[in-house]
Amino acid sequence: MTNGEPARPLGFALGARLSFMMFLQYAIWGAWLPLLWPYLSGHLGFSPDKIGTIFAVGAVGAIVAPFIAGQIADRWFSTERFLGLSHLAGALLIWQLGSIDTYSGFLWFSLAYSIIYSPTLALTNSLSFHHIPDRDRDFGKIRLWGTLGWIVVGIGIGQWLLREYTPAGATDEVIAAAQDAGRADAFRVSAILGALMGIYCFFLPHTPPSAGKQKNATAEALVEIKRNPLLTLFLLAVPVSCIHQLYFVHTAGFLSNIQSDASNTINQIFGVGGGGLMTIGQVAEIAVLALIPIVSKSVSRKSLLSVGLLAYAGRMAIFAYGSESVPLIMAGIALHGLCFGCFIFVAFMIVDEETTGDVRASAQSLFNLVIVGIGIIVGSKLAGALAEWATSEAGAMDYTKLFSVPMWASLACLLLLVCFYPSSSPRTENAS
Numbered sequence: 001m002t003n004g005e006p007a008r009p010l011g012f013a014l015g016a017r018l019s020f021m022m023f024l025q026y027a028i029w030g031a032w033l034p035l036l037w038p039y040l041s042g043h044l045g046f047s048p049d050k051i052g053t054i055f056a057v058g059a060v061g062a063i064v065a066p067f068i069a070g071q072i073a074d075r076w077f078s079t080e081r082f083l084g085l086s087h088l089a090g091a092l093l094i095w096q097l098g099s100i101d102t103y104s105g106f107l108w109f110s111l112a113y114s115i116i117y118s119p120t121l122a123l124t125n126s127l128s129f130h131h132i133p134d135r136d137r138d139f140g141k142i143r144l145w146g147t148l149g150w151i152v153v154g155i156g157i158g159q160w161l162l163r164e165y166t167p168a169g170a171t172d173e174v175i176a177a178a179q180d181a182g183r184a185d186a187f188r189v190s191a192i193l194g195a196l197m198g199i200y201c202f203f204l205p206h207t208p209p210s211a212g213k214q215k216n217a218t219a220e221a222l223v224e225i226k227r228n229p230l231l232t233l234f235l236l237a238v239p240v241s242c243i244h245q246l247y248f249v250h251t252a253g254f255l256s257n258i259q260s261d262a263s264n265t266i267n268q269i270f271g272v273g274g275g276g277l278m279t280i281g282q283v284a285e286i287a288v289l290a291l292i293p294i295v296s297k298s299v300s301r302k303s304l305l306s307v308g309l310l311a312y313a314g315r316m317a318i319f320a321y322g323s324e325s326v327p328l329i330m331a332g333i334a335l336h337g338l339c340f341g342c343f344i345f346v347a348f349m350i351v352d353e354e355t356t357g358d359v360r361a362s363a364q365s366l367f368n369l370v371i372v373g374i375g376i377i378v379g380s381k382l383a384g385a386l387a388e389w390a391t392s393e394a395g396a397m398d399y400t401k402l403f404s405v406p407m408w409a410s411l412a413c414l415l416l417l418v419c420f421y422p423s424s425s426p427r428t429e430n431a432s
Contacts, residue, residue, distance in 0.1 A: 010138045014205065018128050021204060022146035024197040025124050028087075028117070030150030030282075031157060031190040032094070034252045034275040035183045037383075040106070041253070042180035048391075050103055052384020055249060057111045059376035061118030063369055078208050079127045083120055084201035090116045091194030098187035122368035126360055127207050129352050136349070137293050143345065144289040147282045153193070154279040157186050158271020166272060176256075179273055186275075224355050225366065229301070232421045233347055234370055239413050240343060241375020242382055243312055243406040247336070249383040251278055254319065254399055258329060266326070281336025288341030301350055302421050308343025309414040311335045316407035320400045344371060 040046045040054060093113040100106045125143075132138040165182030166175055225234055252274030259272055270276035296304065318332030348367065355363040390402040 008133045010133055010141070014131060015138070015142060017204060018131065018142045019145035021124055021197075021200065022128075022142055022144075023149035023152075024193055024200065025120065025149070026146035027149030027153040028090075028094075028190050028193045028197060029121075031153045031193065032097075032183075032186040033248060034154065034278050035157065035186050035273060037249050038253045038256060038274065039180060039183040039186075042176065043183065044101055044103075044106070046103060048384040048387040050384075052381045052387075054103075054107055054110055055245070055380030055383065056377040057107055058114045059118070059373050059380065060111055061114035061116065061373075063373040063377075064115050064119070076209050078206060079123050079130070080201050080204040080207055083123055083127070083204070084198050086116050086120050086198075087194050087201060088198030090120075091191045091198060094187050094194060095191035096187075098184040098191075118368070118372055119365065121372060122364040125348055125352075126364045127204065129360060129364075130207050131205050135352060136296050139349070140289045140292045140345075144286045147285045147289065151279040151282040151286075153189065154282070155270060155276045157183075157189065158273055158276025160185060160271070161273045162267060162271045179256075183273065222366070224359065224363065228420075228422050229350065230354050232417070233305075233350060234367065236413055236417060236421075237347065237367065237370040238375045238378065239409055240309070240312070241371045242379030243316070243409055243413075244339070244344070244371075245376045245379030246383050246386070246403075246406045247315070247339075249380065250387070250402060251319075251333075253397075254323075255329070255333075258323070258326060277330075278333060278336075280330055280333040281340075284334040284337025285340050286337070288337040289345060292341060292345065296346070296349070300423065301346060302417070302423055304342045304346045305417055305421065306414060308339055308341070308346070309410055309417060311338035311342065313407050313410035313414070315339060316403045316410060320403035320407060323399055347371075 036055070037051055040051045041048070046054070090113055093109055093116065096109055097106065097113070100109060124146075128139060128142055129135060132142065161179050161182050165178045167178055170178070225231065255274035255277045256272070259267060259274065259277060266277070270279065292304075312335075315332045315335040318328055318335075322328040322332065348364065351363050351367045352360055386402055386405060387397070390398045392398060
């Protein structure tokens with residue numbers, strides 16, 4: 001809004017273009033991420049420590065992003081062209097991951113892909129914020145299409161594994177081995193979607209760099225981040241990202257065990273392998289994102305962040321202590337909607353509204369550094385260490401031990417939020 005007057009409506013054509021961008025952006029990621037741990041463990045036979053390292057180097061791109069992508073998009077190069085070139089290069093790399101079977105090869109290709117793909121997550125956000133008339137009203141409608149892309153590709157891969165890699169009448173061991181091998185196709189699907197996204201980006205609305213600015217955009221953004229509420233938000237984002245990563249690393253394997261005993265109906269709907277069933281969380285995420293523009297008008301940012309942290313704790317508690325009940329587990333998966341929507345999505349909104357216009361792409365990239373960079377690197381190494389700690393001498397995973405750790409960590413983050421996050425923002429108060 002400007003000068004108290006309502007913002008202009010979001011046009012259908014603009015909304016459709018940005019929504020399809022989000023659909024492809026997250027379908028590319030959702031095709032393979034939930035299945036990566038069981039693929040590396042079950043098919044390639046890598047140890048938990050090596051898998052944790054692969055997940056960690058996969059986040060290195062988010063460390064590089066603020067110093068390359070943010071600076072380029074804020075100062076020198078149009079955002080849509082940078083996105084297009086990045087996705088085309090990424091498609092070539094991710095295709096190779098489906099056929100690499102050595103640890104060193106997978107590690108280095110994962111590193112290269114992360115450096116190319118990770119910056120695009122923040123830049124699709126900043127491109128959207130640049131063009132939409134009203135952040136609170138419009139961004140949720142656009143971003144939920146990214147969630148829909150994750151759902152569609154997740155269920156699609158699950159159905160593919162069910163129909164192409166689940167031999168009828170075979171033993172559980174034979175079926176598990178076939179499904180583990182079939183997960184390689186997820187990388188190829190991601191590559192096809194990445195190539196499509198790369199071409200599509202060149203037809204997105206033109207988003208030029210800020211004219212007439214000579215200072216380093218990242219340095220200016222760092223100055224703005226030093227004050228609350230951004231300082232507290234950035235510090236809390238590290239442990240929250242670790243908790244978020246533990247969910248994505250271990251849940252598919254956890255659900256695969258449950259699906260082997262679940263009714264045929266569940267498998268027919270969501271497919272097998274765990275990734276399809278995890279899309280229940282994305283369905284819930286769509287509902288939450290649709291409500292955020294309404295709720296955010298009357299509920300404080302601090303309250304929304306608190307709800308998100310409570311959902312993180314509740315989800316891990318269900319996984320740790322309620323694994324005997326499939327309906328309860330499905331309810332726990334659905335809590336992902338509140339986890340993502342009320343913490344991570346709202347956090348990106350806060351970053352946008354608490355920074356000045358000419359450094360927002362860099363500020364978004366810096367927050368992306370924390371969420372998809374530092375937190376995931378630490379969380380990935382913790383995921384490997386926790387897996388070894390929670391695995392018995394016989395090789396069985398104790399999921400109660402595994403998931404109780406992030407449960408207590410979520411409650412600790414909630415306490416820190418209550419104590420240190422301000423109830424109001426001087427910047428937004430002055431702007432109103």
